[in-house]
Amino acid sequence: RQTGTVETDAEKHDVEYLTPISIGTPPQNLIVDFDTGSSDLWVFSTEMAAKDIKGQAVYDPNNSSTSEKLQGSTWQITYGDGSSSSGDVYLDTVTIGNLTVPNQAVEAATKVSDEFTDDANNDGLLGLGFSSINTVQPTPQNTFFDNIKNNLDAPLFTADLKHGAPGSYNFGYIDPAAYVGNISWTPVDSSQGFWSFTSPGYAVGTEAMRNHSISGIADTGTTLLLLPKSVVKAYYEEIQGAQYDSNQGGYVFPCSPTPPDFVFGVSDGIVTVPGDMVSYAPVDSANQDCFGGIQSDTGIGFSIFGDVALKTSFVVFDAGGLQLGWGAKN
Numbered sequence: 001r002q003t004g005t006v007e008t009d010a011e012k013h014d015v016e017y018l019t020p021i022s023i024g025t026p027p028q029n030l031i032v033d034f035d036t037g038s039s040d041l042w043v044f045s046t047e048m049a050a051k052d053i054k055g056q057a058v059y060d061p062n063n064s065s066t067s068e069k070l071q072g073s074t075w076q077i078t079y080g081d082g083s084s085s086s087g088d089v090y091l092d093t094v095t096i097g098n099l100t101v102p103n104q105a106v107e108a109a110t111k112v113s114d115e116f117t118d119d120a121n122n123d124g125l126l127g128l129g130f131s132s133i134n135t136v137q138p139t140p141q142n143t144f145f146d147n148i149k150n151n152l153d154a155p156l157f158t159a160d161l162k163h164g165a166p167g168s169y170n171f172g173y174i175d176p177a178a179y180v181g182n183i184s185w186t187p188v189d190s191s192q193g194f195w196s197f198t199s200p201g202y203a204v205g206t207e208a209m210r211n212h213s214i215s216g217i218a219d220t221g222t223t224l225l226l227l228p229k230s231v232v233k234a235y236y237e238e239i240q241g242a243q244y245d246s247n248q249g250g251y252v253f254p255c256s257p258t259p260p261d262f263v264f265g266v267s268d269g270i271v272t273v274p275g276d277m278v279s280y281a282p283v284d285s286a287n288q289d290c291f292g293g294i295q296s297d298t299g300i301g302f303s304i305f306g307d308v309a310l311k312t313s314f315v316v317f318d319a320g321g322l323q324l325g326w327g328a329k330n
């Protein structure tokens with residue numbers, strides 16, 4: 001039985017958190033986005049057109065003595081923000097920290113959309129969702145976590161994302177030094193392939209909790225906290241000068257004073273998103289107005305507890321108990 005840990009670094013404005021992995025023999029080092037909201041491990045590769053690569057590290061299966069092409073297999077993924085990628089599949093050795101999976105499906109990109117080409121520091125995604133939504137055809141493949149979870153001390157991983165600072169992903173154990181007090185546990189519905197849960201209520205600032213259940217997913221691959229329109233409206237009503245700005249595609253408000261906290265329930269506990277984390281980023285160089293870290297989930301069908309929510313807590317993704325744990329950071 002094993003455990004492992006790896007550091008993840010926040011990109012500008014915590015837009016994504018990038019984590020080193022190595023693939024193949026000899027090891028090829030890439031830095032990828034660990035994504036609990038999807039289930040494909042795909043990477044920039046030597047099979048892509050040079051024009052689609054702008055600074056990323058690439059996986060070269062021909063330069064790995066342990067790579068083995070999964071004949072006839074392909075993959076294609078499109079995310080809700082319209083970005084997409086596609087390619088073919090190899091089995092190869094993948095190592096994260098001190099943990100190694102010898103025959104992990106590595107999805108080599110042949111094409112990626114501009115959002116990924118323009119994201120110079122990101123060499124791919126490592127899905128930590130449920131393998132049921134892996135896009136490889138004709139036979140969907142397992143995630144790294146699914147492949148290794150039975151060798152771990154416990155079938156779980158934790159995400160300890162930070163605000164503008166390196167965080168960590170741990171595999172197989174809950175680090176007692178990472179949180180204080182008790183972890184609040186809530187059951188997970190994995191039927192859609194996501195880490196889905198239902199929050200019983202929310203509060204704006206210091207007001208009383210409102211009984212309004214919010215069903216959503218814990219998603220390290222989505223930057224913002226996307227909530228029902230009615231909740232978002234109630235939140236921004238408390239901020240002087242906040243308004244929906246169709247040019248920016250979301251709610252914008254004066255960067256100061258600091259907006260109210262946003263609190264959501266997790267079974268018997270609560271999670272507080274501090275107001276200074278809700279001011280996601282200045283929309284203009286004058287730094288007068290800020291784009292909100294809380295926006296509407298309209299059209300998605302569920303809410304998304306993205307990095308803005310996750311970085312407030314120490315979060316346990318427990319596949320054994322099929323539950324999510326939210327702890328107050330130490």
Ligand SMILES: CCNC(=O)c1c(-c2ccccc2)csc1NC(=O)CNCCc1c[nH]c2ccccc12
Binds near residue numbers: 300
């Ligand atoms: C905005 C990204 N999130 C989504 O599209 C998304 C949606 C979703 C569906 C419809 C409309 C809006 C969002 C549901 S679950 C979900 N979560 C994921 O898809 C998680 N993976 C996001 C990977 C991803 C998409 N664009 C990027 C750009 C940089 C780094 C990572 C990414």
